[in-house]
Amino acid sequence: MANQNNQQNNNQENKNGNFFNxxxxxxxxxxxxxxxxxxxxxxxxxxxxxxxxxxxxSPVQQVxxxxxxxxxxxxxxxxxxLRPRYIEAISDDSGVKMRYSAENIPALDRELVPLMESKGVxxxxxxxxxxxxxxxxxxxxxxxxxxxxxxxxxxMSKGMGGGILGVGKADKMINSEKPDTxxxxxxxxxxxxxxxxxxxxxxxYPERYIELGAKIPKGVLxxxxxxxxxxxxxxxxxxxxSVPFFSVSGSGFMEMFVGVGASRVRDLFAQAKQxxxxxxxxxxxxxxxxxxxxxxQMGGHDEKEQTLNQLLAEMDxxxxxxxxxxxxxxxxxxxxxxxxxxAGRFDRQVLVDKPDFDGRLAILKVHSKxxxxxxxxxxxxxxxxxxxxxxxxxxxxxxxxALLAGRFNKKEIDQSDLLESIERSFVGLxxxxxxxxxxEKRIVSYHESGHALMAEITKGAxxxxxxxxxxxxxxxxxxxxxxxxxxxxxLKQKHELMAEIDxxxxxxxxxxxxxxxxxxxxxxxxxxxxxxxxxxxTVYGMTDxxxxxxxxxxxxxxxxxxxxxxxxxxxMAEDMDNYIRSTLNERYTFVKKTLNEYHQAIExxxxxxxxxxVIEGKKVRSIIxxxxxxxxxxxxxxxxxxxxxxxxxxxxxxxxNSQDS
Ligand code: ADP
Ligand code: ZN
Numbered sequence: 203m204a205n206q207n208n209q210q211n212n213n214q215e216n217k218n219g220n221f222f223n224x225x226x227x228x229x230x231x232x233x234x235x236x237x238x239x240x241x242x243x244x245x246x247x248x249x250x251x252x253x254x255x256x257x258x259x260s261p262v263q264q265v266x267x268x269x270x271x272x273x274x275x276x277x278x279x280x281x282x283x284l285r286p287r288y289i290e291a292i293s294d295d296s297g298v299k300m301r302y303s304a305e306n307i308p309a310l311d312r313e314l315v316p317l318m319e320s321k322g323v324x325x326x327x328x329x330x331x332x333x334x335x336x337x338x339x340x341x342x343x344x345x346x347x348x349x350x351x352x353x354x355x356x357x358m359s360k361g362m363g364g365g366i367l368g369v370g371k372a373d374k375m376i377n378s379e380k381p382d383t384x385x386x387x388x389x390x391x392x393x394x395x396x397x398x399x400x401x402x403x404x405x406x407y408p409e410r411y412i413e414l415g416a417k418i419p420k421g422v423l424x425x426x427x428x429x430x431x432x433x434x435x436x437x438x439x440x441x442x443x444s445v446p447f448f449s450v451s452g453s454g455f456m457e458m459f460v461g462v463g464a465s466r467v468r469d470l471f472a473q474a475k476q477x478x479x480x481x482x483x484x485x486x487x488x489x490x491x492x493x494x495x496x497x498x499q500m501g502g503h504d505e506k507e508q509t510l511n512q513l514l515a516e517m518d519x520x521x522x523x524x525x526x527x528x529x530x531x532x533x534x535x536x537x538x539x540x541x542x543x544x545a546g547r548f549d550r551q552v553l554v555d556k557p558d559f560d561g562r563l564a565i566l567k568v569h570s571k572x573x574x575x576x577x578x579x580x581x582x583x584x585x586x587x588x589x590x591x592x593x594x595x596x597x598x599x600x601x602x603x604a605l606l607a608g609r610f611n612k613k614e615i616d617q618s619d620l621l622e623s624i625e626r627s628f629v630g631l632x633x634x635x636x637x638x639x640x641x642e643k644r645i646v647s648y649h650e651s652g653h654a655l656m657a658e659i660t661k662g663a664x665x666x667x668x669x670x671x672x673x674x675x676x677x678x679x680x681x682x683x684x685x686x687x688x689x690x691x692x693l694k695q696k697h698e699l700m701a702e703i704d705x706x707x708x709x710x711x712x713x714x715x716x717x718x719x720x721x722x723x724x725x726x727x728x729x730x731x732x733x734x735x736x737x738x739x740t741v742y743g744m745t746d747x748x749x750x751x752x753x754x755x756x757x758x759x760x761x762x763x764x765x766x767x768x769x770x771x772x773x774m775a776e777d778m779d780n781y782i783r784s785t786l787n788e789r790y791t792f793v794k795k796t797l798n799e800y801h802q803a804i805e806x807x808x809x810x811x812x813x814x815x816v817i818e819g820k821k822v823r824s825i826i827x828x829x830x831x832x833x834x835x836x837x838x839x840x841x842x843x844x845x846x847x848x849x850x851x852x853x854x855x856x857x858x859n860s861q862d863s
Pocket of ligand 1: 387388389390391427428429430431432433434435531565568592593594595597
């Protein structure tokens with residue numbers, strides 16, 4: 203995104219080159235301000251234009267009225283001009299012309315005229331410049347206010363596409379650039395890349411296709427979760443074909459004023475056609491392309507409909523021989539209006555999904571090109587630990603790690619910086635200086651030890667990466683981090699979901715056993731455990747409550763969690779509640795029993811936690827293993843099982859081999 207912004211800025215600067223032509227009102231306002239300054243600076247208190255213009259000839263000296271009177275009395279003054287607001291006296295003393303000016307108070311001073319008569323001074327009353335100045339100086343503040351108001355209105359309407367005054371084109375909302383992004387910059391989405399590659403060819407050699415009479419796709423919809431590189435991919439298409447890239451955001455079309463969006467669409471297509479071959483990119487197209495059936499709120503309906511209609515008309519309007527390709531991005535394809543997806547419009551959809559392990563590794567490699575990584579860094583570890591993250595998150599993790607390394611004045615980024623950066627993106631920033639009482643620390647330590655123990659000894663649970671009682675993020679006082687260290691997982695088996703529930707209950711159970719009372723710290727855990735059970739019943743058909751019947755449907759595969767429940771009977775709801783409650787109780791009893799068995803292991807873990815605040819997964823496992831050995835407990839390490847099996851197998855093999863030989 204960073205380089206995109208740069209280019210945008212350049213673009214705007216170019217457009218602003220002719221500043222005054224672009225902003226007549228702004229220049230008017232500036233002009234008014236200059237006038238005001240001229241008035242204040244040169245005319246001073248006198249308020250007369252003529253003084254300003256005579257300034258060069260002879261200097262004007264501001265004096266008190268009494269002084270002028272004294273000068274007249276002394277016979278130094280030859281002539282006097284009486285103006286409405288001031289009095290100007292000229293002395294021609296020994297050939298040097300001097301002007302004196304003072305506030306006029308002749309109306310009060312009945313002695314002035316007789317005095318001048320007696321001294322032979324010529325005098326006259328003048329209205330002229332003084333009057334004009336009067337009018338202007340009265341009106342000027344109003345003029346300036348009007349100018350400022352017009353300027354503000356203009357700025358506002360610019361932001362909205364020139365709605366109010368009907369001036370200003372949509373140019374500021376449409377970004378045009380010639381990106382130098384290449385396909386190599388987009389990693390981990392090979393299928394999507396493959397799909398859009400032929401577009402590049404069409405943009406590069408349009409004649410080839412046109413001569414053959416081929417119908418070129420006009421619109422391609424890039425579908426995928428946020429941050430997966432849809433914008434980047436669209437740019438790479440433009441970059442590879444070296445054609446101009448016009449981009450707008452769907453939400454930018456949605457304005458207060460009816461008709462603005464439509465005119466913006468018209469502008470966009472006009473510009474793109476003028477510079478064809480070219481690419482138009484519409485981000486968040488769902489903002490305009492929302493199904494008309496779903497209705498609009500807050501009176502924005504008409505506007506949306508007009509904008510959408512204009513978009514459809516534009517797409518139908520240019521023939522398949524105009525090499526302009528419209529790429530649009532959305533993470534909610536299911537809400538798009540069917541008209542948008544019809545043939546000749548966005549009839550192609552390309553999935554840009556979250557990357558798998560290999561994809562993440564590739565993306566990490568792309569982004570670590572620009573930073574200094576220590577040669578010891580193993581990016582495969584990072585790729586394993588970041589399952590579920592999108593390209594933008596990965597880019598961010600690399601950058602955060604660089605910032606961290608910089609803060610500690612390191613020359614290179616090492617693995618620990620990367621791990622810290624991953625943790626930040628999962629659980630938020632460390633809050634080292636939040637003061638927590640010793641008592642609360644104890645609660646948190648037991649709670650987290652409970653989670654960690656259950657995670658380690660339950661088959662199907664993800665093992666512990668780290669346990670910490672350093673507060674992080676918004677709410678967490680402590681946390682147990684489970685980063686996957688296996689290959690990517692796309693499915694979860696039932697026993698794994700149940701394991702997750704046991705791990706979640708471990709925190710609360712530990713508080714009950716070791717502290718003797720429950721705190722509010724377990725609220726979130728219980729919430730999640732309940733949600734898992736609910737999904738098992740309503741979505742996955744894993745229980746007898748509803749059997750295979752689905753009671754809720756997930757609405758959007760990308761946003762996740764958007765489940766809507768279908769209709770079911772009250773009896774079913776009751777059964778569901780009963781099942782969830784009894785299962786949670788049953789698991790809770792089991793977890794408490796387990797923690798009791800491992801009583802001393804939890805005490806040991808808590809002691810270490812209170813001492814050093816953070817313990818790694820390895821240490822957690824050694825504490826548990828030690829305890830199991832001492833107490834002759836059968837090891838229930840889920841992964842231990844696997845390892846034991848593998849070891850047994852290897853032993854068997856080697857025994858076989860030795861027998862054979
Ligand atoms: P989207 O448009 O899908 O929301 P973007 O294209 O804006 O996502 O991605 C934001 C940034 O994240 C990109 O500029 C890039 O730095 C990084 N990024 C995202 N996906 C990828 C990818 N597949 N390969 C490399 N970098 C990526
Ligand atoms: Zn917890």
